[in-house]
Amino acid sequence: MAYLPPERWTHIALYLEKDNSTLTNCARVCRQWQPVFEKLIYRNFKVESEDFKLQKGVVSLPRFRDLVSGTNQYRRSLVQRLEYTVIIPHDLLDYRTVKLEGYHDQNPVREANNQAFWAGMRLLFEFLSSWKKGPKIMLAPAVQGRDEALEPETEVREHAHAWEVEYGLIWTGTAMQIAESCLALQRLYLNMQDLSRQDHLWYMRDRRQAVASRLARFPSTLRVLELECSLEHPWSNTLPALDLRPANSKIVEFSSSLRLSSCNLRELNLSSMSFDMDFLYPLDDSGSPTSDASSLHWPYLESIVLQAVPGHLPSGEWLFDYELKTGDEEDFPDPATGDEIFESRWLREDYQIVRNIINTEYFHRRFISLGYAARRMPLLKTISFNFCIPPVTEFKFSSGRGGSTGAGAKPSLKFESQSGYTPDRRVTAAWRFSLDQLVVENPWPERDPDCVSSSVTLDRLPFDE
Numbered sequence: 001m002a003y004l005p006p007e008r009w010t011h012i013a014l015y016l017e018k019d020n021s022t023l024t025n026c027a028r029v030c031r032q033w034q035p036v037f038e039k040l041i042y043r044n045f046k047v048e049s050e051d052f053k054l055q056k057g058v059v060s061l062p063r064f065r066d067l068v069s070g071t072n073q074y075r076r077s078l079v080q081r082l083e084y085t086v087i088i089p090h091d092l093l094d095y096r097t098v099k100l101e102g103y104h105d106q107n108p109v110r111e112a113n114n115q116a117f118w119a120g121m122r123l124l125f126e127f128l129s130s131w132k133k134g135p136k137i138m139l140a141p142a143v144q145g146r147d148e149a150l151e152p153e154t155e156v157r158e159h160a161h162a163w164e165v166e167y168g169l170i171w172t173g174t175a176m177q178i179a180e181s182c183l184a185l186q187r188l189y190l191n192m193q194d195l196s197r198q199d200h201l202w203y204m205r206d207r208r209q210a211v212a213s214r215l216a217r218f219p220s221t222l223r224v225l226e227l228e229c230s231l232e233h234p235w236s237n238t239l240p241a242l243d244l245r246p247a248n249s250k251i252v253e254f255s256s257s258l259r260l261s262s263c264n265l266r267e268l269n270l271s272s273m274s275f276d277m278d279f280l281y282p283l284d285d286s287g288s289p290t291s292d293a294s295s296l297h298w299p300y301l302e303s304i305v306l307q308a309v310p311g312h313l314p315s316g317e318w319l320f321d322y323e324l325k326t327g328d329e330e331d332f333p334d335p336a337t338g339d340e341i342f343e344s345r346w347l348r349e350d351y352q353i354v355r356n357i358i359n360t361e362y363f364h365r366r367f368i369s370l371g372y373a374a375r376r377m378p379l380l381k382t383i384s385f386n387f388c389i390p391p392v393t394e395f396k397f398s399s400g401r402g403g404s405t406g407a408g409a410k411p412s413l414k415f416e417s418q419s420g421y422t423p424d425r426r427v428t429a430a431w432r433f434s435l436d437q438l439v440v441e442n443p444w445p446e447r448d449p450d451c452v453s454s455s456v457t458l459d460r461l462p463f464d465e
Helices: 008-013 020-027 034-043 061-067 070-078 108-128 159-162 173-182 201-215 254-262 289-296 340-342 360-374 427-431
Strands: 044-048 058-059 081-092 097-099 138-149 154-156 187-192 226-231 269-270 303-309 382-387 394-399 412-417 439-441 451-457
Touching: 008 138, 034 070, 044 061, 058 061, 061 070, 061 108, 081 108, 108 138, 138 173, 173 187, 187 201, 187 289, 201 254, 360 382, 360 394, 360 427
Parallel strands: 044 058, 044 081, 081 138, 187 226, 226 269, 269 303, 303 382
Antiparallel strands: 097 154, 382 394, 394 412, 412 451, 439 451
16 A cells, blocks of 8 residues: 555545544554645644634644644645634524613623634734745634623514524624735635524625625735625515615615726626626616726626525615505505514415516616626626526526637527516617527417527627627
8 A cells, every 4th residue: 555656545535535533544654645644634624713612623723733833834735725713702692682772782792702703813813924925725714602692681582583593604894804904815705694684684784884895995816706695685575675775875885896896806706695787887777888887897807607686676676576466465564563573474474475577677777787897808708697586587698718618609698587578679789789689489388478588699799899
């Protein structure tokens, strides 16, 4: 075995990749085996700020320092991803509680958590700052509370436990602050799935604002931006959609910040995010480009993925309407129910209506905006767009350059809609083709008469003059 070439050992080691204890034992067999198995051990390393109920394969920060310091400094170059969990004093029961009169988020419980978090992060960065410049690492921070706790002026509400989750995510604003401090940051994946109850609208707004206020400050080295959010919707789709704009503001700063920060990107991936229909390329009320859009340019952008898009705008407007049946009005919940919603049958029975009547103009604006933006993306390969809920509405652009389409394929557009959407002349003008070129068909006329597939093979790429 000791005489096998290193590439054979690596192939064997990959079978044990998730068995950290066996990898560790193998690394101790001999000097020939050590670098092969240590490469897998340290590639994705899990660390906690202190020794607290350490799980198998997790070490404390002091132990991690010992493992990669002194004569073992060579191991630092093996670390590609560092999962770092900061231990804080209190595990807050946000999803089981409601706030009483007199509650304030600046309280001793949260203050203790904040101090512990920043102390733990400071210890990590002080240690990382001693490393020599070399290969980049991916940092995945999280938090874990020692003991369950209630904040002052809160109480447990019986039915609120239905929305209890355990993610261990840190506050979005804190994550953005950490990322902003990484001066050579190339890739950011921001998990914003710290689920919010529908009565926590202030939290959803603050979370989005935390992203909007810092995106523009990110270094120009950033090439890949991935934002994944939890769905921000009301208790029932019979209620008005949530207005996610900052309080007393009619401006969606999140959309404008995203537009400006995307100009240096190679990949943009948004999941479950609500944004303006013309967030990439601003349009006026008629669907024509605004005067300030002429300066926009995306010299590196190759891929745009807009997936699981919510069925509403951040301004609180639904993208699909519904048709009422006689008597339905009496069954609707009251939007002003407040805390009593926890006792309402709308939650326990999940009462919903069918929203399948498309607001066509909204979708025209989205595809017009994407078309004009694509003209200023000389390296663009793909754009994909889909909704998280029925009716199915999807869009796909392929440049035909490489990828799954293969070299030499022609550029193409495809629209899929279960609510009868087809592009208008403004959309075709933005993408530089005519309505006569559009092939419109219904794949299942008897089963789904409203389903429409519209496709076109382009004569040229939108950015080719």
